[in-house]
Amino acid sequence: MAEEKRLMKGNDAIGEAAIRAGCTAYFGYPITPQNELTAYMARHMIDHKRTFIQAESEVSAINMVFGAAAAGARAMTSSSSPGISLKQEGISYACGADVPCVVVNVARSGPGLGGISPGQGDYFQATRGGGHGDYFHLVLAPKSVQEAAELTFEAFDLADQWRMPVMILADGMIGQMMEGVTFPEPRDLEKLPARPWAAGGQYKTHRPINHVSSINLVPDELEAKVHERFLRYEQIKKKEIRFEEVNTDKADLILVAYGTSSRVCLGAQQMAKALGIELGIFRPISLWPFPYDRIAALAAKGKRFLTVEMSMGQMVQDVQLAVAGKAQVSFYGRCGGNIPTEEAVLAEARKLLGK
Amino acid sequence: MELAYGHPKSLKPIQTKYCPGCGHGVIHRIICEVIDELGLQEKSIITNPVGCSIWADLYFDIDSVQPAHGRTPAAATGVKRVRPDHLVICYQGDGDLAAIGTAEIVHAANRGEKFTTIFVNNAIYGMTGGQMAPTTLVGQKATTAPYGRDPEGAGMGYPIHVLEMLATLEGTRYLARGSVNNAANVRKTKQYIKKAFEAQMSGVGFTMVEILSQCPTNWSMDPQESVEWLEKNMIPFYQLGEVKNTLEASK
Amino acid sequence: MTEKSFMAGFGGQGIISMGQLWVYCGMKEGLEVTMFPFYGAEKRGGIARAGCVVSTTEIASPLVTTPDSAVVMNEDSLPLCEGIVKQGGTLLINSSLVKTETKRKDCRVVKVPCNEIAEKIGDGKIANMVMMGALSKVTGAVKLDKLEPVLKSFFPPSKHRFIEMNLKAIEAGKSAV
Numbered sequence: 001m002a003e004e005k006r007l008m009k010g011n012d013a014i015g016e017a018a019i020r021a022g023c024t025a026y027f028g029y030p031i032t033p034q035n036e037l038t039a040y041m042a043r044h045m046i047d048h049k050r051t052f053i054q055a056e057s058e059v060s061a062i063n064m065v066f067g068a069a070a071a072g073a074r075a076m077t078s079s080s081s082p083g084i085s086l087k088q089e090g091i092s093y094a095c096g097a098d099v100p101c102v103v104v105n106v107a108r109s110g111p112g113l114g115g116i117s118p119g120q121g122d123y124f125q126a127t128r129g130g131g132h133g134d135y136f137h138l139v140l141a142p143k144s145v146q147e148a149a150e151l152t153f154e155a156f157d158l159a160d161q162w163r164m165p166v167m168i169l170a171d172g173m174i175g176q177m178m179e180g181v182t183f184p185e186p187r188d189l190e191k192l193p194a195r196p197w198a199a200g201g202q203y204k205t206h207r208p209i210n211h212v213s214s215i216n217l218v219p220d221e222l223e224a225k226v227h228e229r230f231l232r233y234e235q236i237k238k239k240e241i242r243f244e245e246v247n248t249d250k251a252d253l254i255l256v257a258y259g260t261s262s263r264v265c266l267g268a269q270q271m272a273k274a275l276g277i278e279l280g281i282f283r284p285i286s287l288w289p290f291p292y293d294r295i296a297a298l299a300a301k302g303k304r305f306l307t308v309e310m311s312m313g314q315m316v317q318d319v320q321l322a323v324a325g326k327a328q329v330s331f332y333g334r335c336g337g338n339i340p341t342e343e344a345v346l347a348e349a350r351k352l353l354g355k
Numbered sequence: 356m357e358l359a360y361g362h363p364k365s366l367k368p369i370q371t372k373y374c375p376g377c378g379h380g381v382i383h384r385i386i387c388e389v390i391d392e393l394g395l396q397e398k399s400i401i402t403n404p405v406g407c408s409i410w411a412d413l414y415f416d417i418d419s420v421q422p423a424h425g426r427t428p429a430a431a432t433g434v435k436r437v438r439p440d441h442l443v444i445c446y447q448g449d450g451d452l453a454a455i456g457t458a459e460i461v462h463a464a465n466r467g468e469k470f471t472t473i474f475v476n477n478a479i480y481g482m483t484g485g486q487m488a489p490t491t492l493v494g495q496k497a498t499t500a501p502y503g504r505d506p507e508g509a510g511m512g513y514p515i516h517v518l519e520m521l522a523t524l525e526g527t528r529y530l531a532r533g534s535v536n537n538a539a540n541v542r543k544t545k546q547y548i549k550k551a552f553e554a555q556m557s558g559v560g561f562t563m564v565e566i567l568s569q570c571p572t573n574w575s576m577d578p579q580e581s582v583e584w585l586e587k588n589m590i591p592f593y594q595l596g597e598v599k600n601t602l603e604a605s606k
Numbered sequence: 607m608t609e610k611s612f613m614a615g616f617g618g619q620g621i622i623s624m625g626q627l628w629v630y631c632g633m634k635e636g637l638e639v640t641m642f643p644f645y646g647a648e649k650r651g652g653i654a655r656a657g658c659v660v661s662t663t664e665i666a667s668p669l670v671t672t673p674d675s676a677v678v679m680n681e682d683s684l685p686l687c688e689g690i691v692k693q694g695g696t697l698l699i700n701s702s703l704v705k706t707e708t709k710r711k712d713c714r715v716v717k718v719p720c721n722e723i724a725e726k727i728g729d730g731k732i733a734n735m736v737m738m739g740a741l742s743k744v745t746g747a748v749k750l751d752k753l754e755p756v757l758k759s760f761f762p763p764s765k766h767r768f769i770e771m772n773l774k775a776i777e778a779g780k781s782a783v
Binding site for chain 1: 643
């Protein structure tokens, strides 16, 4: 029987989902608005006799993740925007050493210290490989507490499957709001995917030694390694693109948004419907890989796009790349911790439609 | 016939890339001898630094993890926490440990992380080409201290006694300083390492062995001069011996 | 049915608790729910707000910008609440603490002396529960029936001795409107 629905904050739900996914090592550092997540992990990881450390910094936390994951554990860290900037060093190393892990960004507004209210200004950093070097990693953006739990649970499997960090890009709204949520059954730790490449446990199988490392000073060898990784990226683009569409067949104007702003767009779409105006919603769930092809297909059908973000316009560049000049792409955004309202999005859409 | 002395099993039988007279090779060897003596070859993991000893994974015949510059104690923390039955060796140089990774080593030590740090102090940055290290002696020349380390006049600060600093933290249980400038010191250093590894495997807190080592290339000396220079200049400043030993107290 | 409610007061009045319990009860009644809390930077005595949505269908925006019902628990919150409540919506005012008359003429105004009623029951701190009862009666969005087992699952066992008083407050709130 399915478990009863629980009322939880997004931050707490992400923590519970991670524990159920078999996360055995969590490392974090306090930062608003994700503090409940670290506190949830502190209590529940200790209760489950798993590893929890409040690290001395974000930098240390991600490197603890690197070590724990390299030694075979399902490991995770979470933070908010400024802390995620600090973690970029470790994320680059994890990508370079093909170390799977889960990184949660409950994003706030920036740049710099910025504010503690929700933001979506970390899109470029998340989707372009925010650290140094040639790499990408999966980025999943939940729209609700339920989806935050589901994507976090799945992120651990995806990380293992593709041997890379998987980022959950939430925002302060998703982290702080409370909604009903149900969880999948906890994973049996004995049945998690094997990590034959990890450090440790050699005495059990007497296999050759393992090095978990991103270094290679021979250009041809390093190039070959990067090529191999990019072939994997092509596979990921075939298999892991996720998005949701609402009313895109009927509407001429499609609102493109992810996370919290997609919920606002849905509200605007419903208000429009009540006025007899059709709007569509296109919500990327995987921000990397980005659903370029589907947006291109919609553009080919003559659709127009209004991208709505809690930033000055970052994902809109991907929408522009997707349509390649073949469709009109407009933008509406708020920043500084402000969230676009349904009314404002509707007004923007009506202006574009002239209705 | 009984083998009296041979190449350690845990050390690959290949020539190292280290410069003639460099201490890393000897340090690798005594670490591996101890690993073998404790029968831990297949139960050891080394986390490597960034610096010359980034090559350690070529030579140690044990599993390894290579994190970012200075973050080795954080990564070793992660490794040891999820592999508590393994011998985890956190190998660091002076730039890695005492400059860019100061926060990581201090907090790992303070948490009493149950791995062993091997801190190779040659008072200079090796791999990047002889820059001033936090442990560079006063007056010692470096490419970034061309007129010698001037602590106050040029605002370069004083060389750091890392062990003595860490000794104030309750999480540290065994802190010893050895040297590889001569055979007697090598033997003594190996004893420190063995004591630290045994302590680690018995599950007590943080253990660390600092090892004074020579860098003839960046000191612009020949190997013989470099061991003499170490003895004459480094040992008086970084005194050898057990700086802290509270292992008995935990029994 | 979708009911968007906005609750405002000062820290310590139990605004977030009210929002949380409101959506929890809604969830137990089979509704989709969302609640977004907002506090001032001060840990005590600052502003406290909760945006709640309960609905029979999937909830779109969790951000309550034009509420169907706004709950005004203290004087300072009146300008904010009367500024955003929907035309034809409901303004629920804690008349124990809010003395200024609202300027809004285009919505239903319901005054409940929450603190007085709560004190009569035995504790001024449950004024929020009185208001929640009134909100239930006025909007009908969350019924708050057969509440005892719901409250038992909401509150930790150490707080169960307060449940009876909370139930009384909710009932008193319902009867007051």
